[in-house]
Amino acid sequence: MSEQTQEKSTDESANGSPKPTSPNADLKLDFASFWEYSEAPESSDHVEITERYDHFINGDFVKPAKGRYMKSVNPATEEVFTEFAEGTSEDVDSAVRAARRAYEKKWSRLSGKERGKYLFRLARMIQERSRELAITESMDGGKPIRESRDVDVPLAAAHFFYYAGWADKLNYAFPGRTPEPVGVCGQIIPWNFPLLMLAWKIAPALATGNTVVLKPAETTPVTALKFAEICLDAGLPDGVVNIITGAGLTGAEIVNHPDVDKIAFTGSTEVGKIIQRSLAGSEKKYTLELGGKGPNIVFEDAPIDQAVEGIVNAIFFNQGHVCCAGSRLLVQEGVAGRLITKLKERMETLIVGNPLDKNTDIGAINSKSQYDRINNYLEIGVNEGAEIYQSSNTIPEKGFFCRPTLFTGVSQSNRIVQEEIFGPVLTIQTFRTPDEAVEKANNTPYGLASGIWTDKGSKIFKIGRQVRSGVIWSNTFNKFDPTSPFGGYKESGIGSEGGLHGLHPYVKLK
Numbered sequence: 001m002s003e004q005t006q007e008k009s010t011d012e013s014a015n016g017s018p019k020p021t022s023p024n025a026d027l028k029l030d031f032a033s034f035w036e037y038s039e040a041p042e043s044s045d046h047v048e049i050t051e052r053y054d055h056f057i058n059g060d061f062v063k064p065a066k067g068r069y070m071k072s073v074n075p076a077t078e079e080v081f082t083e084f085a086e087g088t089s090e091d092v093d094s095a096v097r098a099a100r101r102a103y104e105k106k107w108s109r110l111s112g113k114e115r116g117k118y119l120f121r122l123a124r125m126i127q128e129r130s131r132e133l134a135i136t137e138s139m140d141g142g143k144p145i146r147e148s149r150d151v152d153v154p155l156a157a158a159h160f161f162y163y164a165g166w167a168d169k170l171n172y173a174f175p176g177r178t179p180e181p182v183g184v185c186g187q188i189i190p191w192n193f194p195l196l197m198l199a200w201k202i203a204p205a206l207a208t209g210n211t212v213v214l215k216p217a218e219t220t221p222v223t224a225l226k227f228a229e230i231c232l233d234a235g236l237p238d239g240v241v242n243i244i245t246g247a248g249l250t251g252a253e254i255v256n257h258p259d260v261d262k263i264a265f266t267g268s269t270e271v272g273k274i275i276q277r278s279l280a281g282s283e284k285k286y287t288l289e290l291g292g293k294g295p296n297i298v299f300e301d302a303p304i305d306q307a308v309e310g311i312v313n314a315i316f317f318n319q320g321h322v323c324c325a326g327s328r329l330l331v332q333e334g335v336a337g338r339l340i341t342k343l344k345e346r347m348e349t350l351i352v353g354n355p356l357d358k359n360t361d362i363g364a365i366n367s368k369s370q371y372d373r374i375n376n377y378l379e380i381g382v383n384e385g386a387e388i389y390q391s392s393n394t395i396p397e398k399g400f401f402c403r404p405t406l407f408t409g410v411s412q413s414n415r416i417v418q419e420e421i422f423g424p425v426l427t428i429q430t431f432r433t434p435d436e437a438v439e440k441a442n443n444t445p446y447g448l449a450s451g452i453w454t455d456k457g458s459k460i461f462k463i464g465r466q467v468r469s470g471v472i473w474s475n476t477f478n479k480f481d482p483t484s485p486f487g488g489y490k491e492s493g494i495g496s497e498g499g500l501h502g503l504h505p506y507v508k509l510k
Contacts, residue, residue, distance in 0.1 A: 059104075185201075295444075344406075
């Protein structure tokens with residue numbers, strides 16, 4: 001592979017002196033001239049998807065009370081993937097009653113050692129069915145198979161392994177206190193990481209002796225229903241895990257059910273505010289993991305090539321469908337021109353296409369509604385006077401695909417800077433001093449995750465203390481581990497998931 005073309009020879013360095021002239025300065029690199037990838041599709045022949053899925057209640061698949069079903073669409077093909085039950089108040093009530101019986105008669109009475117055995121079994125069975133789960137996740141949600149195979153499914157199993165280990169050690173987690181389970185937990189998960197968010201919520205709930213009624217997102221319900229099959233195969237007692245499918249009204253029924261003791265929600269800030277208002281005055285515990293507009297701060301002493309890779313990972317991973325995405329790039333003026341040139345060149349190498357192709361870097365946007373939302377924000381950015389750049393990648397004619405996009409010339413007040421787009425769209429701002437970087441980084445309603453790129457460890461700690469984010473990555477981005485807590489400030493949510501902190505919402509301490 002030929003070396004990338006250097007930026008213009010007339011570009012000046014930070015001190016104003018001209019840089020040496022490159023003989024290829026005026027050439028634009030055409031990556032297609034150097035190589036072309038052959039298709040490398042992952043076979044889905046062995047994956048069994050039924051034409052219709054029912055609710056999973058009390059250890060059995062149960063038809064919806066009113067007999068209504070919804071469609072799940074493969075966003076890469078726009079074809080119906082499967083149908084699933086539409087939950088109503090009757091279905092939710094049936095699931096909650098099953099969860100209450102299981103909690104009082106079986107699960108809360110088991111020793112932590114016995115509960116841990118079930119969680120270890122669930123973790124191993126997720127590993128055993130990892131290929132099937134990864135393919136299902138990519139077909140149902142549109143994410144590249146490399147990501148679902150190498151990130152989502154392994155991390156989901158890791159969370160069950162991690163909390164299985166805590167099940168018989170809760171007294172060590174809360175020294176001097178006696179932890180008791182909360183009871184029946186209502187859990188509502190989003191469409192961007194369906195199986196992983198399920199693991200984030202179900203694993204700590206079961207480890208601490210609670211039972212669960214979970215609702216997956218209406219665009220990505222299938223891996224949750226396959227997890228229900230795993231619960232059956234693992235011999236999990238009936239009613240410990242119940243899965244009700246449906247849309248927003250189904251989730252509202254779970255939130256407002258009088259016999260649900262704890263709510264865990266991951267999703268938009270708007271819906272999170274509605275849930276918080278609904279729970280006001282009640283005794284229900286709740287955690288809310290909401291939106292973000294993460295700043296990714298690059299100082300002039302940062303390793304630029306490494307930073308470019310980190311920026312790509314921060315915003316284009318999972319098509320930008322990441323609440324902690326580094327969607328705002330703040331780069332110090334001295335290196336802004338060089339970094340943006342390298343970033344644009346790197347964007348040209350990204351492959352947008354079939355999620356099941358192992359070459360694909362950016363898959364399909366999750367749904368038609370989200371695709372329209374992203375395109376609306378692209379129009380907003382242009383109308384606000386920002387300069388748009390999109391890679392020249394070819395994209396499939398069918399399906400919901402969006403080229404990786406960046407905006408320059410934006411101001412702090414622009415909507416594309418302040419509002420969560422939830423797509424492969426990056427805004428770029430410059431700064432001169434660290435104080436200016438911190439001020440811009442904190443000037444949004446969100447505070448979920450941030451990145452800091454610098455060669456100075458002292459700067460990482462100094463800036464990190466000033467940036468109001470629940471998670472701060474240094475010289476990397478989007479690194480997750482079950483032992484690390486995840487949560488945010490301001491409108492990014494309340495409470496944390498993961499790590500020891502993830503046990504707190506699921507226990508009462510005496």
